[in-house]
Amino acid sequence: MTPPTASSPERRKPLNRDRVLRAAVSLADRSGIESLSMRKLGQELGVEAMSLYKHVANKEDILDGMVDIVVGEIEVSSGDGDWLTAMREQIISARDVMQYHPWASGVIESRTLITPTMMAYMDSVVGIMRDGGFSLDLIHHAMHALGSRLLGFSQQLFDDSDDADMTPEAKEAMLAQFPNISAMLDEITHEEGTVVGKGCDDRIEFVFGLDLILNGLEAKRSTA
Amino acid sequence: MTPPTASSPERRKPLNRDRVLRAAVSLADRSGIESLSMRKLGQELGVEAMSLYKHVANKEDILDGMVDIVVGEIEVSSGDGDWLTAMREQIISARDVMQYHPWASGVIESRTLITPTMMAYMDSVVGIMRDGGFSLDLIHHAMHALGSRLLGFSQQLFDDSDDADMTPEAKEAMLAQFPNISAMLDEITHEEGTVVGKGCDDRIEFVFGLDLILNGLEAKRSTA
DNA sequence: AAGCTACAGATACGGCGTAAGCCTGTCAAG
DNA sequence: CTTGACAGGCTTACGCCGTATCTGTAGCTT
Numbered sequence: 220m221t222p223p224t225a226s227s228p229e230r231r232k233p234l235n236r237d238r239v240l241r242a243a244v245s246l247a248d249r250s251g252i253e254s255l256s257m258r259k260l261g262q263e264l265g266v267e268a269m270s271l272y273k274h275v276a277n278k279e280d281i282l283d284g285m286v287d288i289v290v291g292e293i294e295v296s297s298g299d300g301d302w303l304t305a306m307r308e309q310i311i312s313a314r315d316v317m318q319y320h321p322w323a324s325g326v327i328e329s330r331t332l333i334t335p336t337m338m339a340y341m342d343s344v345v346g347i348m349r350d351g352g353f354s355l356d357l358i359h360h361a362m363h364a365l366g367s368r369l370l371g372f373s374q375q376l377f378d379d380s381d382d383a384d385m386t387p388e389a390k391e392a393m394l395a396q397f398p399n400i401s402a403m404l405d406e407i408t409h410e411e412g413t414v415v416g417k418g419c420d421d422r423i424e425f426v427f428g429l430d431l432i433l434n435g436l437e438a439k440r441s442t443a
Numbered sequence: 444m445t446p447p448t449a450s451s452p453e454r455r456k457p458l459n460r461d462r463v464l465r466a467a468v469s470l471a472d473r474s475g476i477e478s479l480s481m482r483k484l485g486q487e488l489g490v491e492a493m494s495l496y497k498h499v500a501n502k503e504d505i506l507d508g509m510v511d512i513v514v515g516e517i518e519v520s521s522g523d524g525d526w527l528t529a530m531r532e533q534i535i536s537a538r539d540v541m542q543y544h545p546w547a548s549g550v551i552e553s554r555t556l557i558t559p560t561m562m563a564y565m566d567s568v569v570g571i572m573r574d575g576g577f578s579l580d581l582i583h584h585a586m587h588a589l590g591s592r593l594l595g596f597s598q599q600l601f602d603d604s605d606d607a608d609m610t611p612e613a614k615e616a617m618l619a620q621f622p623n624i625s626a627m628l629d630e631i632t633h634e635e636g637t638v639v640g641k642g643c644d645d646r647i648e649f650v651f652g653l654d655l656i657l658n659g660l661e662a663k664r665s666t667a
Numbered sequence: 668a669a670g671c672t673a674c675a676g677a678t679a680c681g682g683c684g685t686a687a688g689c690c691t692g693t694c695a696a697g
Numbered sequence: 698c699t700t701g702a703c704a705g706g707c708t709t710a711c712g713c714c715g716t717a718t719c720t721g722t723a724g725c726t727t
Contacts, residue, residue, distance in 0.1 A: 233705075257684065269685075270706050278684065325553070333601055338621050341600075345623035355630035359603075359643070362627075364652030366598035374590035374598055376565075377557050379583075397562050399569035403586075406579035419583070428588030431659040432652070457674080481715060493716075494675045502715065 234264060236274045240284040244320070247285065252322035282326055287336045289323045290370070292316045295343045302351020303433055309344060310429060314371025314422075324372045344369060353440050361436050368432070373425050379404060458490060460498045464508040468544070471509065476546035506550050511560045513547045514594070516540045519567045526575020527657055533568060534653060538595025538646075548596045568593060577664050585660050592656070597649050603628065 257268040296309040348358045394401040481492040520533040572582045618625040
């Protein structure tokens with residue numbers, strides 16, 4: 220094939236489903252999921268929007284395909300070592316992937332379709348717990364308890380750093396009205412050594428919550 | 444202009460922000476959030492879409508207002524009794540509200556704005572833990588660990604009942620490919636008495652996960 | 668009576684997903 | 698070589714969306 224210079228029967232690399240999906244992921248990574256439209260995606264690929272429909276069924280199909288790609292990027296546990304560290308590593312590595320694709324958690328939550336890739340991930344997680352000696356019943360409850368944390372979603376309700384961009388007087392009013400929150404935020408900004416490391420690091424908070432659950436499960440497992 | 448009926452000076456109750464927001468909530472409850480558009484909402488109120496803009500800034504403003512209404516529906520804890528039962532009750536009652544407004548969790552997660560109502564709820568939760576003798580530092584970690592569970596979101600990744608609407612051969616293929624998941628689902632459908640009640644009831648699973656976290660926090664609190 | 672204000676309606680614009688049909692380059696069968 | 702099918706792109710068009718801008722009017726104030 221000749222390069223994209225000009226003249227010659229310069230032919231464009233043919234589109235295919237995979238190229239479409241990868242372009243979609245890349246566009247969402249760069250510009251956010253809200254700016255992923257059929258027209259913009261077509262533009263990205265040097266093609267009109269409607270041409271995409273030769274390779275994907277519709278936009279939902281694209282979203283499903285994107286989820287598949289992202290979930291497929293999660294490295295699956297090797298399977299040796301105790302279940303607790305295996306599980307920790309598995310979930311933390313899922314989190315790393317999701318951090319890289321900030322749009323992914325929202326899209327996954329909005330989708331009901333369970334793709335084989337997703338299933339494979341789940342299956343490997345269940346496998347870790349079976350190897351660890353969990354009863355199937357307890358595994359089931361554990362899966363529910365972990366919920367979307369299994370995929371590394373941090374399910375934060377808000378950033379504590381949100382108070383940063385407030386006018387001083389608005390902040391003052393807030394402090395007066397919500398004494399408990401104020402005290403807590405005060406503590407955090409001043410603290411040095413804390414129960415689980417220092418300051419408010421997303422990853423640390425995530426692991427704190429994860430360990431809380433995993434340790435609780437281990438206790439249930441060992442007393443069963 | 445004469446009213447839709449005719450003749451008499453029967454004047455339409457004037458629109459206001461509150462009426463708009465309540466209509467929006469009600470429409471979303473009935474028809475799902477995806478069918479909440481300015482035009483449909485206007486129709487609901489016997490008014491053109493653009494008239495709504497006299498009372499709300501834009502659609503985002505409506506969504507924020509809707510969140511405020513829903514969060515405001517959560518009964519706040521009385522404050523007596525031990526922290527653990529207070530917290531349980533608080534969060535479970537939040538869950539009840541969210542169950543009634545299935546669209547709410549998605550909308551709340553998509554919003555970054557923290558409304559006063561939301562703050563008030565958070566403040567009351569922090570209050571419960573302060574009264575229970577938590578350090579401010581541990582409270583902070585607890586808030587992160589609970590995350591959106593604070594508002595009763597069940598953060599389920601998928602319904603276990605999703606296997607119901609599959610063709611037998613597709614299910615067969617799945618069982619072969621994902622042995623661990625298959626074993627687990629098998630167990631569930633057969634089980635009678637389990638670790639925490641029987642079957643797969645959303646509420647039971649939610650409480651199981653919640654208690655796992657709350658008990659873990661209690662352990663940390665009492666050893667601090 | 669005159670004018671102001673508040674609020675509803677009308678029209679229009681750009682963007683969205685996508686249905687339907689068209690055009691053209693490629694390649695195998697006759 | 699001709700022909701015809703087909704794959705993979707393009708064009709047009711429809712109905713939806715949020716919303717900017719303008720117009721009309723009812724009811725109050727002065």
